[in-house]
Amino acid sequence: xxxxxxxxxxxxxxKIAGGxxxxxGRLLTELVEPTPEDSDAEAVSAVLLDLVARLRAEHPDxxxxxxxxxxxxxxxxxxxxxxxxxxxxxxxxxxxLEAATGLPAVIxxxxxxxxxxxARLGARPYREMVLVTVGTGIGGGLVLGGxxxxxxxxxxxxxxxxVLNPDGPECGCGNHGCFEAYASGTALTRMGRxxxxxxxxxxxxxxxxxDGEVTGKxxxxxxxxxxxxxxxxxxRLGRWLGVGIASLANIFEVEAVIVGGGLVSTGDLLLEPAxxxxxxxxxxxxxREATPILxxxxxxxxxxxxAALLALEDARIPVG
Amino acid sequence: xxxxxxxxxxxxxxKIAGGxxxxxGRLLTELVEPTPEDSDAEAVSAVLLDLVARLRAEHPDxxxxxxxxxxxxxxxxxxxxxxxxxxxxxxxxxxxLEAATGLPAVIxxxxxxxxxxxARLGARPYREMVLVTVGTGIGGGLVLGGxxxxxxxxxxxxxxxxVLNPDGPECGCGNHGCFEAYASGTALTRMGRxxxxxxxxxxxxxxxxxDGEVTGKxxxxxxxxxxxxxxxxxxRLGRWLGVGIASLANIFEVEAVIVGGGLVSTGDLLLEPAxxxxxxxxxxxxxREATPILxxxxxxxxxxxxAALLALEDARIPVG
Numbered sequence: 129x130x131x132x133x134x135x136x137x138x139x140x141x142x143k144i145a146g147g148x149x150x151x152x153g154r155l156l157t158e159l160v161e162p163t164p165e166d167s168d169a170e171a172v173s174a175v176l177l178d179l180v181a182r183l184r185a186e187h188p189d190x191x192x193x194x195x196x197x198x199x200x201x202x203x204x205x206x207x208x209x210x211x212x213x214x215x216x217x218x219x220x221x222x223x224x225l226e227a228a229t230g231l232p233a234v235i236x237x238x239x240x241x242x243x244x245x246x247a248r249l250g251a252r253p254y255r256e257m258v259l260v261t262v263g264t265g266i267g268g269g270l271v272l273g274g275x276x277x278x279x280x281x282x283x284x285x286x287x288x289x290x291v292l293n294p295d296g297p298e299c300g301c302g303n304h305g306c307f308e309a310y311a312s313g314t315a316l317t318r319m320g321r322x323x324x325x326x327x328x329x330x331x332x333x334x335x336x337x338x339d340g341e342v343t344g345k346x347x348x349x350x351x352x353x354x355x356x357x358x359x360x361x362x363x364r365l366g367r368w369l370g371v372g373i374a375s376l377a378n379i380f381e382v383e384a385v386i387v388g389g390g391l392v393s394t395g396d397l398l399l400e401p402a403x404x405x406x407x408x409x410x411x412x413x414x415x416r417e418a419t420p421i422l423x424x425x426x427x428x429x430x431x432x433x434x435a436a437l438l439a440l441e442d443a444r445i446p447v448g
Numbered sequence: 449x450x451x452x453x454x455x456x457x458x459x460x461x462x463k464i465a466g467g468x469x470x471x472x473g474r475l476l477t478e479l480v481e482p483t484p485e486d487s488d489a490e491a492v493s494a495v496l497l498d499l500v501a502r503l504r505a506e507h508p509d510x511x512x513x514x515x516x517x518x519x520x521x522x523x524x525x526x527x528x529x530x531x532x533x534x535x536x537x538x539x540x541x542x543x544x545l546e547a548a549t550g551l552p553a554v555i556x557x558x559x560x561x562x563x564x565x566x567a568r569l570g571a572r573p574y575r576e577m578v579l580v581t582v583g584t585g586i587g588g589g590l591v592l593g594g595x596x597x598x599x600x601x602x603x604x605x606x607x608x609x610x611v612l613n614p615d616g617p618e619c620g621c622g623n624h625g626c627f628e629a630y631a632s633g634t635a636l637t638r639m640g641r642x643x644x645x646x647x648x649x650x651x652x653x654x655x656x657x658x659d660g661e662v663t664g665k666x667x668x669x670x671x672x673x674x675x676x677x678x679x680x681x682x683x684r685l686g687r688w689l690g691v692g693i694a695s696l697a698n699i700f701e702v703e704a705v706i707v708g709g710g711l712v713s714t715g716d717l718l719l720e721p722a723x724x725x726x727x728x729x730x731x732x733x734x735x736r737e738a739t740p741i742l743x744x745x746x747x748x749x750x751x752x753x754x755a756a757l758l759a760l761e762d763a764r765i766p767v768g
Contacts, residue, residue: 200736212732256599272592283701283735289698290699292611293612294612294725301732303728375609381603381604408623411609412532415529
C-alpha cells in the first residue's frame, strides 16, 4: 500500500509539467517544458511522450499515466475536444498515450484533477467539495459523493462561465459577465489598467510604467505595499469571487469551497472580501450552514498530483 | 408490474393537494384543501393525515406515501427544516406520517419530486435533466445519473437563488439579484407595476385597474392580447430565464432543461426569449451541444405525481 506510482502530466497554455507521484500524493520527480508555440496535437503529443520516457527512465515502476489539460475533455474516452488557449482539437490523447507507452492512461480537465487532489489529500478528505482556481481565468472542479462530477461525457462543471451579470464585461469565452470575466487575473488586469488611467500618479500606474504595462501582478504588488486603490480593487475582485461562490454553494451542498490558482497566494486580501460576499448571498442562512472558503493546499503541483491520483484510482490499473 | 399505487401529497403555500398515483404516473383520485392560515406543523399535519385517510378509504391498497413540500427538507430523515412561505420549522414529517399511517413515507422538496416526474414520465426518460419551475418563485430540481441530486442532507439544488446580478432587485429570500428575483411571477408583477406607472393609459394599467391591482396575470393577459409593452416585459423575463438556464447548462451536462410552473402556460412568449438568451450565454458552443429548453409535460400535478413516484421507488417498500 502507498507504494504504487503514476506519472501526472499537466498541460497548460504556457508550460507542460510532468511528475512521478505516489499514492500519498508525494511528487518524487518533476520536469517542465514550455508548451510548443504551435500547440497542436502533434507538437504537444511529442512533448508528452518525451516527458513520459524521461520520467520512466528514472522510475521504471510507474503503473499508469494521468493527464490534466485545460479545456474540454471527452470522458471517459480521453479525447481533447477543445481548449481556449491551445490549438489542439478533437485529439485522442488517451488512445495515443496508451498505444505509445503500453500503460493505462486517463485524461481529464485540469481543474477536475486539481479538485481530486484537494479532495483526497487536502487539509482533510472531502466527499463534497467545489474547487475554484483563480488564475488567468477561472477553473472549476466539483467533487460530489466522493467522485469528480464531469457530466456524462465530460462537458460539465464549467464553473468559470456561470453568468454573474449578463450586462457585464466581455469574457475570454466571448460571452459577457461570466464569473471569469469578474474574478480572474484577467479581470484584475482590466481593473488595474482602468485605475492607472484614472490616477496616472498613483502607485499602480507608477509600478506599471516600471514594468512596461499594468497587469494583475502590478495590482498585487501595489496592494501588498498597502496602496488603498489596489486594496480596493482586491476588495472588488474578492466580492465577485464571493458572489460566484455563493451561487455555487446554493446549488451544491458542499463541505468546503477551496480556492486555488495563482491569485490565492495573496491570502486574505482576496479571501476576506470573498467570504463576506459569500455570506451576504448565501440562501436561507437560518437553515443552511455557511460553507467554509479555504485556500488550496496544493499550489502549482495540483494538476500533476491530481492527474496521477486519478490514474492510480482508475479501475483498469492492477492493484499493486 | 404497473399496478402498485402510492399517495402523493403536494404541500404549497396556498393549497395542499393529495392524490393516488400508480407506477405509470396516472392520477387515479385527487383531493385539494387550502393550506391552513396558521401553517405550522400541527395544522398542516392534520390536513395531511385527513387527506391520507380519505384517499386510503377509496384506495386501500396504496403501499406508500410521498410528500413534496416547498422549502428545505432534511434528507433522508424527511424533516421539514424551513420554508419561505409556511410557518413550520424542524418538523419530523416522515416520522409522524409513518407512525400515524403504518405506511413507509418519503418527504422531499416539491421541485425535486416534480423533476423526478418529468425525468421518469416526461416527453422521454431523462438521466440528466434540470427542471426550472417558474411560478410565484423559481423552483429547481436536478436529476443527475438518473437520481435526484439534493446534496448529502437535502440542502442542495437551490437553483432559484443563483445570483444573476448582485446589484439587482431584492429577492423574497432577502438577497439581491437572485434568478428568482428576475425570472419569476413576482418579477413579472414588479415589472408590470413599473410599466403601469410609466404608462397609466396603457393596457397593463387599464387591466390592472379592472382587477384592482397589476399582477403577473395582468401582464400575461395584456401580452396574450398582443400589447407591445406586455410582450416586451415577457421578452425581458424570458431573457433572464435564459441567462439563468445558460448558467445551469454550463455547470451540468444535461439532456434537456425543462421549464414548468404556472407561467410556462404562456408558451413561446416566455420560452422563445429564454432560448435566445440561453444560446447567447452558452459556453463553448463549438464544443458543447446546445441544451434543448422544453416545456414540462406535467402541470399542477407534477408535485403529487413525483412524490408518489419517489415513494414507489423508495427501497424500503416491498415490490408488489
